[in-house]
Amino acid sequence: EPEVTQTPSHQVTQMGQEVILRCVPISNHLYFYWYRQILGQKVEFLVSFYNNEISEKSEIFDDQFSVERPDGSNFTLKIRSTKLEDSAMYFCASSSTGEQFFGPGTRLTVL
Amino acid sequence: AQSVTQPDIHITVSEGASLELRCNYSYGATPYLFWYVQSPGQGLQLLLKYFSGDTLVQGIKGFEAEFKRSQSSFNLRKPSVHWSDAAEYFCALSGGYNKLIFGAGTRLAVHP
Numbered sequence: 001e002p003e004v005t006q007t008p009s010h011q012v013t014q015m016g017q018e019v020i021l022r023c024v025p026i027s028n029h030l031y032f033y034w035y036r037q038i039l040g041q042k043v044e045f046l047v048s049f050y051n052n053e054i055s056e057k058s059e060i061f062d063d064q065f066s067v068e069r070p071d072g073s074n075f076t077l078k079i080r081s082t083k084l085e086d087s088a089m090y091f092c093a094s095s096s097t098g099e100q101f102f103g104p105g106t107r108l109t110v111l
Numbered sequence: 112a113q114s115v116t117q118p119d120i121h122i123t124v125s126e127g128a129s130l131e132l133r134c135n136y137s138y139g140a141t142p143y144l145f146w147y148v149q150s151p152g153q154g155l156q157l158l159l160k161y162f163s164g165d166t167l168v169q170g171i172k173g174f175e176a177e178f179k180r181s182q183s184s185f186n187l188r189k190p191s192v193h194w195s196d197a198a199e200y201f202c203a204l205s206g207g208y209n210k211l212i213f214g215a216g217t218r219l220a221v222h223p
Contacts, residue, residue: 031208043155045210056210091154091165098143098162098207104154 004103006092012109013082020107021077022062023092031095032075034067036088037105041090049075052061082110112201113138116204124192126184132187132217142204145211146176150198151209158200161185172196197221198213 005024013019017063025032034046045066047057054067075094079086087110093100116135124130136142144163147155159170163175166178185202202214 033210035211042215043203043211043213044211048208048210050208055208059209093211097210098205099145099157099160100205100211101157102147102155 004092004094004101006090006103006106009104010107010109012090015084016081016111019079019082019108021079021090021092021108023075023077023094024073025075025092025094026096026101027073029094029101031055031100032067032069033093033095033100034077035091035093035102037091038088039104046077046090062111069071079108082108086109087108113142113204113206113212115204115212115214117200117202117217119217120215121218121220123220123222126194127191130187130189130192130196130219132200132219133203134185134187134214136183136185136202136204138183138206140206142206143182144176144178145203145205146170146174146185146186147201147203147213148172148198149201151214155201158187179216192219192221194221194223 007022032049037043047061048055054094064080068076091105092103114137145160146158158174161178199216199218201216203211205211
């Protein structure tokens with residue numbers, strides 16, 4: 001069964017460093033999403049992406065964040081200058097028919 | 112405002128007992144509704160979805176949910192819970208291909 005994959009599973013970084021989280025969506029899906037979940041809190045939407053552009057973004061998704069689909073299979077989330085409060089689980093999701101399928105997540109720890 | 116409310120933060124049931132997890136939503140039209148399950152340290156697995164049509168939907172692992180428009184609810188049920196069902200359950204809605212809006216989750220514990 002096709003699935004969404006994410007790498008790395010865990011990323012530790014120093015405050016102020018740039019990180020790139022990578023996702024490979026399900027191959028025939030056209031809609032892509034990033035969410036995050038701070039420990040013990042609800043899952044929050046960050047950004048959606050369709051037809052090579054951002055279709056919607058949340059207030060969390062400020063200028064420090066960017067997304068890219070560099071090669072037709074990967075979908076990346078970049079955080080330019082990480083803050084302590086960016087520590088969270090980041091989930092990628094993809095969709096073709098309205099139901100979103102999630103990857104296993106990347107746990108980002110900012111020290 | 113669009114929102115999802117899961118009134119129960121934590122529920123404990125005995126193995127073999129029935130289960131109902133509550134979900135209420137606020138949305139301007141009829142949303143797409145979903146239940147996801149998250150085991151500790153894992154991603155979100157889709158249990159079931161409601162888009163339209165039959166208001167009782169069946170999902171994986173023996174779960175079902177009923178959409179009640181008049182009550183703005185989409186409660187998740189299972190007739191007999193197994194120890195492996197212990198996890199966190201999230202109700203979510205969307206307007207189609209839009210973002211998912213999640214509830215705060217209900218943590219289910221299962222006693223042997």
